[in-house]
Amino acid sequence: NAGVMQNPRHLVRRRGQEARLRCSPMKGHSHVYWYRQLPEEGLKFMVYLQKENIIDESGMPKERFSAEFPKEGPSILRIQQVVRGDSAAYFCASSPPGGRAHYEQYFGPGTRLTVT
């Protein structure tokens, strides 16, 4: 059973460009979460999605950031007009739809974004 998959693993963008990060949840998981980890800082929640719905975006910056989880295909975190402060590791996690373990989140390997 493949784990959470993220691509690309490393992404370099110049200031002002767009960054697109992709996440495919574990098989059978229908909940996707995005977290950001700045250098030397802890993991910060950004957004929680189910298929075609954003459930909780309380951690998303108000501008330039958006996320989606379409009916078909991976979840995408999009950052427009990137700035140096966006450089971080972006982790996606997924959890199963039900059962006792449905709050347990399993993380992908992350995408390391570097803005030059």
Add this chain to the structure above:
Amino acid sequence: RKEVEQDPGPFNVPEGATVAFNCTYSNSASQSFFWYRQDCRKEPKLLMSVYSSGNEDGRFTAQLNRASQYISLLIRDSKLSDSATYLCAVKPGSARRLTFGSGTQLTVLP
């Protein structure tokens, strides 16, 4: 006050030692608690879930104290491979998001 607080360490312990980490949380409505380990530049890996008073898995024991609002992780007979950063995570109330502590760094020395 931070929602989830951990002692950042570092904890440097010899092989075979027993080491314990504490994590305090501020939201008394929190119901689910987790310990993750994170190796340098890797993703967090779920170590243990704590739903009631505690949980044990081999050398690892997690305990929950709701009255004092903290959870602890005990590692017995430390191995070199236990060296990592240990993250405490709390699910606040009805929300599904996790709030993480800043992590406790453990180094097990030969």
